Amino acid sequence: MGCIYVSPSQKQELAAGRLSGQVSLLRCPVCREPLHVAGGKSLICQQKHTFDISKYGYVNFLRKPIETKYGNALFTSRAEVSRSGWFAPLTGRISAMLLETLPNQRRGLSLLDAGCGEGSHLAAIAEQISALSDQQVTGVGLDISKEGIALAAKRHSGLTWFVANLAESPLSDRSFDGVLNILSPSNYGEFHRVLTQGGLLVKVIPGPDYLRELRELLHPGSRKESSLEAETRHRLQNLFRLEESSRLTYRREVQPPLLEHLIAMTPLSWGADSEARRKAAKLDRLTVTVDLILLIGRKRS
Numbered sequence: 001m002g003c004i005y006v007s008p009s010q011k012q013e014l015a016a017g018r019l020s021g022q023v024s025l026l027r028c029p030v031c032r033e034p035l036h037v038a039g040g041k042s043l044i045c046q047q048k049h050t051f052d053i054s055k056y057g058y059v060n061f062l063r064k065p066i067e068t069k070y071g072n073a074l075f076t077s078r079a080e081v082s083r084s085g086w087f088a089p090l091t092g093r094i095s096a097m098l099l100e101t102l103p104n105q106r107r108g109l110s111l112l113d114a115g116c117g118e119g120s121h122l123a124a125i126a127e128q129i130s131a132l133s134d135q136q137v138t139g140v141g142l143d144i145s146k147e148g149i150a151l152a153a154k155r156h157s158g159l160t161w162f163v164a165n166l167a168e169s170p171l172s173d174r175s176f177d178g179v180l181n182i183l184s185p186s187n188y189g190e191f192h193r194v195l196t197q198g199g200l201l202v203k204v205i206p207g208p209d210y211l212r213e214l215r216e217l218l219h220p221g222s223r224k225e226s227s228l229e230a231e232t233r234h235r236l237q238n239l240f241r242l243e244e245s246s247r248l249t250y251r252r253e254v255q256p257p258l259l260e261h262l263i264a265m266t267p268l269s270w271g272a273d274s275e276a277r278r279k280a281a282k283l284d285r286l287t288v289t290v291d292l293i294l295l296i297g298r299k300r301s
């Protein structure tokens with residue numbers, strides 16, 4: 001998929017074709033009426049609310065841009081870190097779990113990544129599920145950052161990418177078999193609304209030792225707050241039955257330039273002074289702990 005060059009105008013055309021087959025997943029974020037593809041270039045509702053399909057194939061549903069701390073450099077770094085296989089144990093476990101837990105759907109499996117950033121996790125999971133089964137995956141990635149979504153659409157043109165706010169999302173009720181929410185803020189009410197009956201929420205949060213060695217370098221003496229897991233469980237359980245909660249911990253040795261990308265993608269580095277960042281980026285190598293907590297919730301009816 002990655003080695004075939006697709007020009008921007010072809011990307012827009014491909015996306016329009018794909019979106020025509022996915023309109024049942026969508027609704028107008030303004031009036032909640034159905035959307036359809038018009039002229040191969042936009043999505044439009046009956047009340048004529050119109051959202052253009054960009055030349056890279058993503059759709060921007062925000063009426064005005066939302067300022068985020070996440071710029072292009074951060075997403076490029078995160079894509080590089082993902083490409084190195086950094087998150088492979090995580091995406092592998094999620095793919096296997098979804099295949100085991102969700103029934104084999106004749107119509108295929110629809111997955112939403114809410115807060116997908118540059119789309120690496122969704123792309124990896126969709127690819128793994130297709131490789132391990134005969135399930136067709138319809139993957140939709142949503143993020144408020146246009147920079148993240150633009151990068152996702154450029155790199156993974158076989159999936160659907162939306163710039164949108166979860167609170168005013170362009171997604172219809174009961175349309176997704178699975179919602180992924182990986183190291184990203186939640187909107188549990190919205191996840192519940194868009195999931196099919198019995199659908200699964202996969203929520204991933206950092207564990208207490210997540211990137212511990214980097215944190216110690218950039219923020220000496222700081223401690224990670226430990227109540228995150230309990231709080232997250234509590235909030236999730238209002239609308240979901242907690243089916244599984246597990247911890248995934250592994251260590252990886254990193255060297256430059258990957259180490260610089262790892263520092264650039266982590267929020268921890270925002271508070272660090274530039275001297276500490278420079279020193280850390282100059283290390284020959286560093287062994288870093290990845291510590292993640294996976295919470296799997298089944299939609300309560």
Ligand SMILES: [Zn+2]
Pocket residue numbers: 028029030031032033045046047048049
């Ligand atoms: Zn509308």
